[in-house]
Amino acid sequence: MNASGWEQLAFIAVVTVIAAPLLGRYLAATFRGGKAPGDRVFLPIERLVYRSTGVDPDHSWPWRRYALAVLAFGLVSTLFLYLLLRLQGVLPLNPTHAPGMSSFLSFNTAVSFITGTNWQAYSGETQASYLAQMAGLVVAQFTAAAVGLSVALAVVRGIAGNARTIGNFWADLTRSLVRVFVPLSIIGALVMVSQGAVQNFHGFRTATTLAGGTQQIPGGPVASMEVIKLLGTNGGSFYAAGGAHPFENPTGFTNMFDLLVVIVLPFAIALMFGRLIGKRAQGRAIVAVMAILFVGHTVISMQAEVHGNHLLPASVSQVVSANNPGGNMEGKEVRFGASGSALMTVGTMGTTAGATDSTLDSYTPVGGAGAFVGILLGEVSPGGDGGGLYSILVFSLLAVFVAGLMVGRTPEFLGKKIRAPQMKLIVAYVLTIPIVTLVLGSISLVIGPGTSSILNPGFHGLSEITYAFASVTNNNGSAFGGLAANTPWYDTTLGLAMLIGRFLPIVLALAIAGSLAGARVHARTRATLDTTGLTFVAFLLGVIVIVGGLIYLPMLILGPIGERIVG
Amino acid sequence: MLLGLTVVLGFGYPLLVTGLAEIGFGHQANGSLVYRDGKLIGSSLLGQSFTDKAGNPIPKYFQPRPSASGSGYNATESSATNLGPSNPLLIGFVAGVNTVGLNGQPSATNPFTTPSDPTCVPTDPHGNPVTSPTPGQRYARTKGGAYVCDPNTVPERAIAYRRFNRLVANASVPVDAVTASGSGLDPDISVTNALDQAPRVARVRHLALHEVIDLVHQYTSGRQLGILGEPSVNVLELNVALEQLR
Numbered sequence: 161m162n163a164s165g166w167e168q169l170a171f172i173a174v175v176t177v178i179a180a181p182l183l184g185r186y187l188a189a190t191f192r193g194g195k196a197p198g199d200r201v202f203l204p205i206e207r208l209v210y211r212s213t214g215v216d217p218d219h220s221w222p223w224r225r226y227a228l229a230v231l232a233f234g235l236v237s238t239l240f241l242y243l244l245l246r247l248q249g250v251l252p253l254n255p256t257h258a259p260g261m262s263s264f265l266s267f268n269t270a271v272s273f274i275t276g277t278n279w280q281a282y283s284g285e286t287q288a289s290y291l292a293q294m295a296g297l298v299v300a301q302f303t304a305a306a307v308g309l310s311v312a313l314a315v316v317r318g319i320a321g322n323a324r325t326i327g328n329f330w331a332d333l334t335r336s337l338v339r340v341f342v343p344l345s346i347i348g349a350l351v352m353v354s355q356g357a358v359q360n361f362h363g364f365r366t367a368t369t370l371a372g373g374t375q376q377i378p379g380g381p382v383a384s385m386e387v388i389k390l391l392g393t394n395g396g397s398f399y400a401a402g403g404a405h406p407f408e409n410p411t412g413f414t415n416m417f418d419l420l421v422v423i424v425l426p427f428a429i430a431l432m433f434g435r436l437i438g439k440r441a442q443g444r445a446i447v448a449v450m451a452i453l454f455v456g457h458t459v460i461s462m463q464a465e466v467h468g469n470h471l472l473p474a475s476v477s478q479v480v481s482a483n484n485p486g487g488n489m490e491g492k493e494v495r496f497g498a499s500g501s502a503l504m505t506v507g508t509m510g511t512t513a514g515a516t517d518s519t520l521d522s523y524t525p526v527g528g529a530g531a532f533v534g535i536l537l538g539e540v541s542p543g544g545d546g547g548g549l550y551s552i553l554v555f556s557l558l559a560v561f562v563a564g565l566m567v568g569r570t571p572e573f574l575g576k577k578i579r580a581p582q583m584k585l586i587v588a589y590v591l592t593i594p595i596v597t598l599v600l601g602s603i604s605l606v607i608g609p610g611t612s613s614i615l616n617p618g619f620h621g622l623s624e625i626t627y628a629f630a631s632v633t634n635n636n637g638s639a640f641g642g643l644a645a646n647t648p649w650y651d652t653t654l655g656l657a658m659l660i661g662r663f664l665p666i667v668l669a670l671a672i673a674g675s676l677a678g679a680r681v682h683a684r685t686r687a688t689l690d691t692t693g694l695t696f697v698a699f700l701l702g703v704i705v706i707v708g709g710l711i712y713l714p715m716l717i718l719g720p721i722g723e724r725i726v727g
Numbered sequence: 728m729l730l731g732l733t734v735v736l737g738f739g740y741p742l743l744v745t746g747l748a749e750i751g752f753g754h755q756a757n758g759s760l761v762y763r764d765g766k767l768i769g770s771s772l773l774g775q776s777f778t779d780k781a782g783n784p785i786p787k788y789f790q791p792r793p794s795a796s797g798s799g800y801n802a803t804e805s806s807a808t809n810l811g812p813s814n815p816l817l818i819g820f821v822a823g824v825n826t827v828g829l830n831g832q833p834s835a836t837n838p839f840t841t842p843s844d845p846t847c848v849p850t851d852p853h854g855n856p857v858t859s860p861t862p863g864q865r866y867a868r869t870k871g872g873a874y875v876c877d878p879n880t881v882p883e884r885a886i887a888y889r890r891f892n893r894l895v896a897n898a899s900v901p902v903d904a905v906t907a908s909g910s911g912l913d914p915d916i917s918v919t920n921a922l923d924q925a926p927r928v929a930r931v932r933h934l935a936l937h938e939v940i941d942l943v944h945q946y947t948s949g950r951q952l953g954i955l956g957e958p959s960v961n962v963l964e965l966n967v968a969l970e971q972l973r
Contacts, residue, residue, distance in 0.1 A: 167954040213728055236729055285803050295737030302736045330728070342736070346744060353748040356772050359756040360745065364803065367760075367767040370966055371777045371785055376803045377758055377770050384744040401796075401805035404909030406772040407758065412956010468902070471818045473846070473882050477899045483918035485957040490817060490881075490906040491807045494792070494915040495948075497957035501909070518909045519807040522817075616811035617825075617858075642809035723813065726824075 161463045162480040162487075165499030168416060169459070172423075172503070179424045184431030184443070190339050191313055191332075192436060202339050209334050217331035220323065223674025226314050227667045229329040230307060234274055234663060237303060241270040244296040245288075254289035255363025256378075261287065264651035271655040273297050275662035276304030276512055276544060278389070278396030278637040279628075279654060281646040285378055285399055290361060293398060298385050302345075305392030305545045306336035308512075311666050312429060312546030315553060318673025320437040320574050322681065326673055340425075341391060348387035348421055355417075356410030357383040382407055390421040393513040393544040395637045403504065403517035404493055415496050415517055419504045422513045423454070426542035429549050437574060441692035446552055449700050453534075453541030454510050461506035461523070461530030464488075465498040469524055488527065491519025502527060505638075509534030510541030511548065514631060514638030521616065521624065521640040525724035531638065532627060532720060537708040538593065539634050547635070550669045552700075554589050556691065557582065557672070559703040563689050573691060575681035582675055589668040593633050594711045596657050601629040601715070609649035615642025619726065623719035628654060630712070633661035761963060763970075769963055774914045776800045777966065784891065787931045788969070789916070789924050791962045792903055793884060796911025805910045815858050819846025819880040831860045839874045843886055847876035881905045892927045915959035918947055928969065942968055 190196045210217055221229075244251070249260035261269060265282055272279045278301070282288060288297070310332035318326045353359050362379035369375050382398040386408050389396055399405040409415055427447055434443020466487045468478030480486040480498075487498025496504065501518035508515045509531045520531055534541060540552040557571075561578055564571025571578045578586075604610030604625050614621035624640040631638050632654045639645070645654065690696060748756040759771045769775050776799050777788035784790045794800045795808040810817040813825055820826045820837040822845070828834035839849045848856050850867045856877035857864060867875035876883050884905040889898055901919040921943045929939040946965040949958050 164950070164954065164957065171952075171954055209731070212731065233728070240729060240733075283804060285805065294741045295733055298741065299733050299737045303732060337732075337736075342740065345740070346747075349744045350747055350751065353744075353752045353756050356755045356759050358758045359741075359748040360758070362757070365758070365760075365767065367769045367775075369775045369777075370763075370768055370963065370970070371775075371779070371788065373776055373778070375769055375773070375775050375800065377760070377767075377773065378802055379758060381741040381745060383748065383756075384741040399805050399910075401807065401910035401912070404807070405805050406910060406912055406914055407770075410759075410772050411951060413951040416955050469812045469818070471813055471821050471824060472902070473885060475897050475899055476881060476885055476902050476905055477919070478902045481919070483922070483958065484901050484903075484920075485917055486902060488812070489902045489908075490810065490812070491909045492906075493908050493910065493913050494903050494917055494959045495913075495956050500956055516909075519809055521809040521811055522807065524812050615809055616814050618813070620811035620813065640809075641807065642811070723811075 161459070161466050162499055164497060165462050165466055165503065168500055168503055169462070171416060172419060172507070175420055176424055176427060179420070180427040181431055183424060183428035184435065187340070187428055187432035188435035190335065191432065196339070198339060205338050206334055209338070213330065215328070215330040217328055220325035220327050221329070222324065223314070223318065223326050223670045223677065226326055226329050227670045230311065230666060231663060233307070237300060238270050238274045241274060241296050241300055242266050244292055245269055248289040248292040251289065251291050253291035255361070256286060256289065258287050258289040258292070264648050265646055268651035268655045271658050272637065273300035273394070273396060274304060275635050275658045276308060276392065276394050277632050277635040277658045277662070278394045278514070279632050279639065279658065280396055280637070281651060283400040284397060290380055293385060294381050297396060298388060301385070301388045301392045301394040301396065302337060302341055303333070304394060305341055305388070306333050308544050308546030309336045309340070309429065310546065311669065312549040315550040315669050315673040316433055316436055318677040319553060319576070322678060324678035326670070326677055341388065344391055345384070345387045348391060349383040351417060352383045352386055352414055355414045356406070357386055357414065358407045359383040378407065387421065390418050390513060390515055391425060393422060393426065393511045395508070395512070395514040403515050404519070409517055412495055412500060415500055415504050418515065418517070419507050422508045422511055422515060423542055425545055426511055426548040429546060430542065430552070433549055439574070439692070445692045445697055446556070447542070448697050449552065449704070450540060450542040450548070452701060453537055453704065454507065457510060457530045457534040457541065458503060458507045461527045462499050462502040464524045464526035464530070465502040467524070468498070488522070488524050491522035493517065506530045506534060509636065509638065510537070510539065510543065512539050512544030512635045514636035516638050519641055520638060521642045525720040528623065528640070529716065529720035532630065532716065535630050535634050535636050536712045537704055539636065540704060544635065551665070554586055554669060554672065555704050556700055557586050558590060559696070559700045560689055560691065561586070562703060563699055569687060572682060572688065575684070576676050576679045577682065582672055585668050585672045585675065589665055589672070590707055592664050592668070593661055596660050597629045597633045598715070600653050600657055601626045604629070604649070604653065609647060613644040613647055613650060615644070619719055619723035623723070626715050626719055629657055633657045635662050761967065763967065771961060771964055772914055773802055773912045774800050775963060786891070786927055788966045789921060789928060789962050792913050792916060793879070793905065793907045794911045795907040800912060802912055805912055807909045807911060808907050815848050816856060816877065816879065817881060819844070819848055819882045821846055827860060829860055830862055841873045841876060844876050844882055846880065846882045847874055848880055849874040850877055892923055894923065914961055914963060916962055918943070918958055918960055921960040921965070932969065934972065938972065942972065
């Protein structure tokens, strides 16, 4: 890789190492209960919310009630967003005259944003009104992120706490929004605007270009969406080109700032977990696993993209130099270069953001495989807001179970024994996403409505389809964009995959937490597996890689690996 | 709950950000618009075409990268090509990788080779590229009888770039000059690309080469904080400065 790639990776690492612990400390203080930083500003707002909605924030619920509230809130939000998208053509605040979306596209888009997937089968400039974007999609981006964090908090209370209840969903949701997502979004949006991200209500403005042609210059409340798209690990952009669009991601600085906005919070949530359970080393061990996976799949892609596309003529210079960023520049912007593009795009693949600043479909086979792997490992490097934590906690339970089998002891995590009822739920959790991905992906590969949407021939076309299902089921939402996704078949099946991929794991994670809530905490003995040391880190890495790797290996061989070998 | 959230997050929040942005960074919030003689000519953040009515590049302007948005730099439909790294529409027919015979079956060599382009992807009489030929397929031909190649493959773009800038055959061409960007609106080109174009621009405008090169360096942005992003040349700003130079 080139020097600029390493320098930018080092920049990301240094800022994350400084910012994540600070934010983790803030989060722990905020969600521990009792006095918290910023009470003077935030407490009155929260009280107002509780009073007007009749919520008793101190009433803690058993897991079933918590799960039902999450599902009910998701259902109502989806219906509301569906109606808004259907009707946007006749509603106000539509200067670009976007027509109402079809029923298939509205279903797909509503589910996509409520689940935090942000798969976009529509084109933002002309197919979504300003009203739909700000009052529909942005609200969904806030709530999806807050739901993720809330569920993670509930799971932590179940796994580590000694009460039989796991918290109050409305209180968690309110607190996440008031104290984390809204204040950070306002600051982040202004940083982005200062660099050139747009924030206005102009619609298209006509310019007469220097050469005498015309150009329609778009507008919109872009920065306010861009920041929660990233901070909420959502990934859905105002414009079709997403993070490649200069009005969303104008400079080399915003490119790295965007990546930081995505990854710092999930890392901080993992550190918050360590503080909340009074065992900071546990948070650090989990962060270590997340960071190793993050660097792994990101560096592989950066390396491949900087190396370039070897099928181009030798006389086309892809060699990196001071005056030529070089590398595989198809689908990439000059201001980011090949390494910066791959760092930002593939860096977000280990989260559920899947925010891209370049076109994955045009990545080299190995570069694209890096993105694929980030998703297939189950979105734990560092994962979505909250989702990353509860996923890696489930993997941790699986890891101690495997380790327990090896030494012939009943496995335990944080002093609680893991027995058959928990293991059934854990296995169901781990298998949900691969089953949905592989079954729906395979069907799409053999029927006409599935294959007719492919753009690129050969192995690459297969990747377009399998990537789509892996991406949406994991609620990532990035795409090998050549696939023509706005068809009844894909709108419906991808929508279903998102719903199952989001809500079934949430219910299962809450069920696991519920089954451990109030369980007896056993004292540590010499034979207890230490879940903070190097052995545990290695074990957890192994479990994640084997579960992700082995299940999907045939799919990867028929996709990017085959493409690399034959090309 | 949802209605309250919609009011606060859906209206209050974006309006607050808009207000603050307008106060602090009005120019950026409104799209970094560029005016000339009081008329709106574009945005310094969005690339635009410098072509004549027939769609041919105008030699006196620095040319931006190829664009996949609409017919080129159409900001109502930002878009990339999404072409995969071995797609013949991107790399041409490369022998042993993606070549097909006249019958559409895989073949070891490219039957559509022309004297200037061994990777030629032929076009039909309407100008559409033909990537899966059928035995009865009709092709566009030049007067000499050679196949007319799809002009949008990288090898063809490299040939056109050399011709346009009067570079020697097989001269090295910077990759950004022959590939389309992710947004289709990339405002920048690489420094190498600008320096390759400078002699042409100087010649057409009857300027000294060093004047044009100085201008290129003047409109080159380095890495932010010394490490973030890549050095790039803003094409619209550079061309506006050129117009003022004359």
